[in-house]
Amino acid sequence: MDKRNMKYVTSKDGTKIAYDISGSGPVLINITGASVFRNFSPVLQAVKTFSQSFTMYNYDRRGRGNSSDTKPYSTEKEVDDIEALIDAAGGKANLYGHSSGAVLALETALKLGKKVEKVVIYDAPYVHNEAGKEKYKKLANKVLTLLSEGSNKRAMKTFLSGIGMPKFFVWLLPLSPGWKIMHTLAPTLAYDIELTKDFPPLERFKGIKTPTRIFVGSKSPENIRTVGPQIAEVVPNAVFEEIDGQDHMVSAKVLLPKFKTFFDK
Structure with missing residues (x-):
């Protein structure tokens, strides 16, 4: 893995979180889904695209790549990891969460309030029935x-x-x-699996005050296309959009203009 520009933050439990910074513009923290790491080719391609308009914080979630891990696992610890990155970025940041990373983005907005300026999620993969x-x-x-x-x-x-x-x-x-x-x-x-094994916690998500955009792909699995509107309905400042022609592996080039419209407001 490329370590030339790698930095670290230390989470509350002592876990070292590796990350890179690229681009310029508003800070956007990239929260990946299952089975990938920050230097995985599709992740790098997406971050390169987003870096045209944003200062991208691309990090290895705990237990992946160059980040360490501290057991036992909890969702709260992953939120703490993101908070450490936000603090490193100056105390406020925008979030983009893909797949299970979307779950973490929502949980972070709920917990951290004004530290999270805006949130975009794509294909939150909760179960739907x-x-x-x-x-x-x-x-x-x-x-x-x-x-x-x-x-x-x-x-x-x-x-x-x-x-x-x-x-x-x-x-x-x-x-x-x-x-x-x-x-x-x-x-x-x-x-x-721990993040996505249940229905979306809609009652809790009513407490998210952060402006939020919820995207799903028109070709994404049924559960994803079902829960996206459900989440948008309960989050006070949320807008839902189904992106035509996109599946779970969404094109960053398709997302970028939508990001610019939302984050530049």
């Missing part, structure tokens, strides 16, 4: 069992297949440059 919850529980049990056996590669493939990644994509993963690092991140799948 009882059948979906039961199906995800079975997938989670398979993944956690494989992790307990030390079968990281199988756990990663099982998770990605289970959440709907195309079979050809999962089959080709071992041939990709990022796979060598990607499968070592498998233990953090337990963290993403």
Whole structure:
């Protein structure tokens, strides 16, 4: 991994969080989803695009890449990690959360209030009905069992297949440059499962006062397209938009003009 521009912040529990800064403009912290790290090619491509208009803070979530980890895990600890980055950025920042990172962005806005200026989320992957919850529980049990056996590669493939990644994509993963690092991140799948195993906490999210934009892709899974409007309905300053033609792996070039319109206001 490229360490030339890497910096660290220390979270409340002593965990070291690695990050890079690029671009110029309003500060935007990039919160990634499951199975990726800050130097994963698609993440770097997205950050490069967003850096045209924003000062991007691109970081490794705990347990990934160059960041350390401190057990036991909790959502609150990941929010503390983001708060440490916000403080490093001057005490206020905007957030962009993708997939399980969207869950963290919402939780951070709820907890930190005015420290978070604005929030954009894309494809928050909560379960949306009882059948979906039961199906995800079975997938989670398979993944956690494989992790307990030390079968990281199988756990990663099982998770990605289970959440709907195309079979050809999962089959080709071992041939990709990022796979060598990607499968070592498998233990953090337990963290993403913890974040996304339940229905969205709509009653709690009524307390989010931060201006929020909630995006989903028109080709994203049903659960994502269902819960997005539900969240937007309860967050007081939220606006929902379904982006035509986009799936879970959204194009940063499509998002950038929407970001500029929202964050520049």
